[in-house]
Amino acid sequence: MKRFYKAAGVGETEGGFRVELDGRPVRSPAKAPLVFPSRPLAQGVADEWAAQGDQIDAHSMPLMQLSSTAVDLIPAKRSDIVQAISAYAGTDLLCYRAEHPQPLVDRQAQLWQPLLDWAALTYDAPLHVCAGLMPKPQPEEALAALRRVVERTDDWYLSALQTTTGVCGSIIVALALLEGRIGAEEAFEVSQLDETYQIEQWGEDAEATKRRANVRAEIVACRRFVDLLRG
Numbered sequence: 001m002k003r004f005y006k007a008a009g010v011g012e013t014e015g016g017f018r019v020e021l022d023g024r025p026v027r028s029p030a031k032a033p034l035v036f037p038s039r040p041l042a043q044g045v046a047d048e049w050a051a052q053g054d055q056i057d058a059h060s061m062p063l064m065q066l067s068s069t070a071v072d073l074i075p076a077k078r079s080d081i082v083q084a085i086s087a088y089a090g091t092d093l094l095c096y097r098a099e100h101p102q103p104l105v106d107r108q109a110q111l112w113q114p115l116l117d118w119a120a121l122t123y124d125a126p127l128h129v130c131a132g133l134m135p136k137p138q139p140e141e142a143l144a145a146l147r148r149v150v151e152r153t154d155d156w157y158l159s160a161l162q163t164t165t166g167v168c169g170s171i172i173v174a175l176a177l178l179e180g181r182i183g184a185e186e187a188f189e190v191s192q193l194d195e196t197y198q199i200e201q202w203g204e205d206a207e208a209t210k211r212r213a214n215v216r217a218e219i220v221a222c223r224r225f226v227d228l229l230r231g
Contacts, residue, residue, distance in 0.1 A: 001056045008049035010042045017042035021049060030072040037156060041067070041228040062221035063228070070159040081158065085165050086147040090138055092127060093170040093191065099131045104197050111190050118181055119172045123149055127172070146171060156229055160222040167191070167218045177223055184220045191215070 005021035012018075016035045019026040019042055026049070028034050036042035041063070048061040058065065074081060094112040098104045113129075120126035125142040150171075153161060157178070164174035168191035177187040189196070192212060199208070 003052055003054055003056055005049075008046045010039060010046050019046045019049065028068045028071045030068075032071050034067060034071055036067065038229055038231040040231050041225070044224070044228045062218070063225055066159045066163065066222070066225045067156075069162075070156040074155040074158050074162075078155070078158070081162055082147070082150050085150050085158075085162055085171060086143070088165050088169070088171040089125070089127065089143050089146045091135060092172055093168070094172050095127050095129050095136070095138070096133060097129060097131050098194070104194070107193060107197065111193055115172050115176050115181070115190065118176060119146075122179075123175075125149075149175065157226060160225045160229075163218060164222045167215055167222075177219065178226045184216075184223045187219050187223070188216045191219075 005024075007022055009020050009023075010017055011020050011025075013025070013033075013035055016037050017039050018033070018035060026034055026045075034045075036045070044063045045061070045067055048064055052060070094116055097108050097112075116127055116129070120142075123145050125145040127138050127142055128136055130136040150158070150161065160178060161174055164177055164187075165171050168174055168177075168187060170191060173182075173187055173191050176182045177184065182190070192215065195208070195212070204212075
């Protein structure tokens with residue numbers, strides 16, 4: 001889309017804040033009103049619009065994309081999304097450890113176990129760890145506890161949680177990131193540990209480099225989205 005406005009700014013509206021392009025409120029892709037819960041988030045989205053060149057690149061506006069998801073998609077499919085996110089607890093990345101080589105085994109224990117311990121204490125959700133790729137049933141009480149965590153989030157937070165969980169392959173990493181237990185770079189390091197180890201042994205091709213850059217960018221954007229959401 002060609003740029004059709006000169007200036008982007010933030011204004012107050014009933015229930016929160018809105019982004020304005022030449023004084024006109026921005027709407028979601030589904031034409032719904034975008035009422036932002038916090039001024040910092042609205043300002044972040046306005047800055048994305050202001051940074052566009054002659055052509056608008058939607059992929060360069062992750063805050064706008066996450067906000068649109070919170071307004072257009074989450075309310076309509078909330079129960080399905082809650083179920084999809086919660087299901088990651090049953091096969092969480094952090095629970096499946098390598099049997100060898102020993103350096104990878106040690107690195108997984110060093111980086112992954114503290115996050116599982118944190119989740120067990122924070123959410124009363126202890127998950128079992130196993131070696132190999134064969135699925136191992138997790139305690140029903142832990143799965144239920146993590147589902148309750150997902151269920152009680154609002155639509156805006158849920159938008160970021162959905163993206164982060166999918167990108168990281170782990171609800172535990174996603175929660176740790178969005179709750180401030182770890183930063184974006186650590187979340188990337190933890191979720192990409194196995195792939196990083198393989199790259200260290202065999203090198204990295206261009207496709208993997210591009211994919212990992214996209215993963216890092218999404219993690220960073222989701223953390224920033226939640227930080228701005230909280231003001």
